[in-house]
Amino acid sequence: MSFCLEIYLQQSDDYEILISKSGFKEAKSVIETHSPKVLYVKPGAKVLGARIIGIPPIPIGIDESKSRITLPYTKPCHGTSVVDLPVEKEEIDKVKAISVNPLKK
Amino acid sequence: MKKVLILLGCPESPSQTPLALYTSHKLTKMGYDVTVASTPSAAKLLEVSDTEEFYVQQKVDLEKCLEDLEEKDYDILVGFVHKDAAVSYFVTFYHILNARSFAIVFEKDADILEKFLSDLKENTDATLISARAYHNPTPLRVKIDRAFKELED
Numbered sequence: 001m002s003f004c005l006e007i008y009l010q011q012s013d014d015y016e017i018l019i020s021k022s023g024f025k026e027a028k029s030v031i032e033t034h035s036p037k038v039l040y041v042k043p044g045a046k047v048l049g050a051r052i053i054g055i056p057p058i059p060i061g062i063d064e065s066k067s068r069i070t071l072p073y074t075k076p077c078h079g080t081s082v083v084d085l086p087v088e089k090e091e092i093d094k095v096k097a098i099s100v101n102p103l104k105k
Numbered sequence: 106m107k108k109v110l111i112l113l114g115c116p117e118s119p120s121q122t123p124l125a126l127y128t129s130h131k132l133t134k135m136g137y138d139v140t141v142a143s144t145p146s147a148a149k150l151l152e153v154s155d156t157e158e159f160y161v162q163q164k165v166d167l168e169k170c171l172e173d174l175e176e177k178d179y180d181i182l183v184g185f186v187h188k189d190a191a192v193s194y195f196v197t198f199y200h201i202l203n204a205r206s207f208a209i210v211f212e213k214d215a216d217i218l219e220k221f222l223s224d225l226k227e228n229t230d231a232t233l234i235s236a237r238a239y240h241n242p243t244p245l246r247v248k249i250d251r252a253f254k255e256l257e258d
Contacts, residue, residue: 023189043197044174051171053190053197055228074193076144076167077115 005050005073008085015085018070020078024054027072027080034084035061035070039099047071047095048087054080060095069095106138112184112198113143113167114191120211120242121185122150126160127242128183128209128249135257137181139163142170167194174201181256182206182231192224199229206231207252211238211245 009015019030032038040057041047052058053074061070061084069092070084109132113125125147129139140163141151151161171194179202184195186208199206208231212218215237222235234252236244 024193042200043193044171044201051174051197053171054193055196055224056200074190076188076190076194077117077146079188079190080193 005048005083008048009073009083012085015083018082018084020081022080022082024072024074024080027082028054028059030082031059031061031070031072034082035059035063037062037064039095040101041095041098042100045098047098048091057100060099062092062095064089064092067092106136107180108178109137109139109181109183110170110179110198110202111139111141112182112195113141113147114185114194115144115188116147116150118187118211119240120238120245121147121187122154124209124242124245124249125151125185126155127246130160131249131253132183132256133160133162135253137256140165140179142167171198171201174198176201176203178202179204184208184231186210186221186225187212189221192221195225195231196228199231208233208235209245209249210235213237213239 038059038061040059041052043056045052054072069087072080073083074080132139141161142165144167148164155161182198182202182204186192186195195208208225210221232252234248238245
């Protein structure tokens with residue numbers, strides 16, 4: 001069964017919210033500052049089973065040594081949050097496969 | 106029949122629901138097949154305002170719509186943009202659909218409105234319909250009528 005971000009956030013407590021109820025640009029800056037590597041994806045790209053919402057290019061932070069991903073999470077009434085969570089290595093590989101540019105860092 | 110997706114944002118702004126009903130009805134009368142995508146709370150406002158579904162016949166949950174959306178599912182995108190998150194949603198739907206698009210952009214604060222418009226100009230080719238508005242839908246209604254004239258043929 002594939003990973004589903006919505007269900008994960010409802011049922012787990014090992015994720016970290018780095019910023020919440022922010023604008024997209026602030027969230028983007030947090031990801032770019034926080035993560036050792038940053039990949040960029042197109043709006044609507046599916047990461048961890050969810051469509052990524054935002055203004056292109058959308059950063060996805062990668063920490064391969066800790067096997068963690070940092071991504072923006074937007075809701076219409078609550079703005080954009082940044083979520084950092086542990087993932088299987090294959091999920092990092094999936095992000096690499098859909099990224100639109102080489103690693104920034 | 107060409108298909109239109111009307112994308113609603115957070116229903117916090119009082120202008121959104123009446124303008125959504127107006128826009129849906131206008132486009133339906135023009136011969137378009139209209140679907141409104143919204144949050145559950147925005148959908149409730151539509152349901153109470155339009156109990157007989159006279160103005161909006163087809164509604165879909167925003168998240169479900171986004172999850173299933175594919176390029177060319179709709180011929181025209183009309184989005185209501187009055188929050189930073191709504192800019193992100195509109196740009197995302199725009200890039201997935203790759204369709205003729207109209208953004209109805211409104212905010213009380215002139216600087217915030219300008220920021221929304223700037224982000225939309227930089228990231229889409231959408232026609233921008235904008236006004237400093239919150240309670241009063243009339244300035245936007247007039248501009249919607251003007252912008253949609255090109256869809257009448």
